[in-house]
Amino acid sequence: MTDLRNLYQEVILEHNKKPRNFGPLEEFTHEAHGYNPLCGDDYHIYMVVEDDVVKKVTFDGTGCAISKAAASMMTTKIKGKSVEEAEQYIAEFRAMMADELDDDGQEHLGHLKVFAGVAQLPNRIKCAVLPWHTLNAAIHGNDGTSTEGEADEWDG
């Protein structure tokens, strides 16, 4: 149970139960669809970007607690930040999942570090990174991303 509490921390469970910024946006400047065909995690990310600042960001869809909490906490983190900083978070989050995050990154990620426990479970890393992959696809104007196949630009 100790290991599980490390993975399913209260903040993750809380965001899973009450996801923030949840639901589609009717008007948006950026949008992408993220899908994991192996487990069915399926999310859309919607953004309103003005003057290179993320004015609004929401997500919609279904998936496990890890992916849903990751998406919810991601939106709270990047809302109001510059696109450049959002991309920095994307890179840092990925580095954390690969166990390669440096001290500066640790500090910058802040409470997103609750996902560090996921990095110890290889078959759940894709759950945590799917929302971030999808955010990356939205920023770069790709229609969508998948954790499998050619659509996964970060595979491996």
Next chain:
Amino acid sequence: MSAQSLETPAKIDWDAIRRDFPILDQEVHGKPLAYLDNAASSQMPQQVIDRIVEYQTTFHSNIHRGVHALSQKATDAFEETRSLVRQFLNAREDAECIFTRGATEGINAVMHGYGRKFLKAGDEVVITHMEHHSNIVPWQMLRDEKGIVLKVVPMTDDGRLDLEAFQEAITDKTKFVSCIHVSNALGTINPIKEIAAMAHAVGAPILMDGCQAAPHLTLDVQDLDADFYVASAHKMCASTGVGIFYGKREMLEKMDPFLGGGDMILSVSFDETVYNVIPHKFEAGTPPIMPVIALGAAIKYLTAIGRDNIARREDELLAYAMEKLDTIDAFKLYGPRDTKTSVISFGIGDVHPHDIGTILDTAGVAVRAGHHCTQPLMKRLGIPATARASIAFYNNTDDIDALVGAINDVTEIFGA
């Protein structure tokens, strides 16, 4: 009382049988392994492992064309398995029992060898909402190539096939029926004999996907009147890499082979090739010799325990599990409660099955979480996925208790 049950021992030592499976004696994440993912792949008893070691250390060689002693011994062991498969299925003759790389290849062999040769635009192929992707995708490929019509028989809310709807779906236009015998996602045992009769009433052959039936039920392809029957060796205590593909002689003879190559020919010139007789016509190239020989040992092992005994044991463990699981408020069973194999497809409150799977894994309990290669079935139930615990005869009540305990962890962590 039948002659067979008189011969079987009055009391089977299931603890001793469990000890035949060395892989079960280990800890995972510091907890005793409770392997409950048998519907995905079963484990291998020492008797089968020993046979593989014997083959690899004393008579590994290529079969059928060798003149030396090792080749003859390997050929004999390979062909002995064919005979064991014939008995296992109660097929009429050995030649009707073909070895493929897996059950999926068997279905594809029928689609290519029968479907592409005999079906034409407008002909209807009937499948069901319960099929594994392996019994959907090949027929869609045929639809896209030939313009056949693919009809899907609906499933009831409790995960059964609606026989009245099945009867309505089968018409004079029906030229083929392909149906799963036991649902891999839910464990439902389908009335496949009745379905075969419906197909045959309009002159349509039927393929039965028996991957989940073969490890659990006593099979008789003649009684079921199956035109084709496929099964998977690694779900019946043998190894990956080989599938059973049964077909009635008259069907196999009129079909085209799926793969061309060595061993499936009588003669080859650059002008013409004469195909070999069945079963060899469908076994191009060097077959998976080791897995086939392992399958022979597995069939002997299962038969020695007695398939009625295996089914009874699995049903008892299923009943034990369900009695405990039903006391958990958040536990929800998907699929039927009876006329099923020892598969428990379930959810816990609104906890996602992958979270259930991870928590169970931490407790040493191995289950499958996902869509089980049955996305249309999941969509029909209105869920993205289920957790699935599948019980084999070598499981015990400790495994079930570990499952129940871990599910209680899920409810505690998620407050479900």
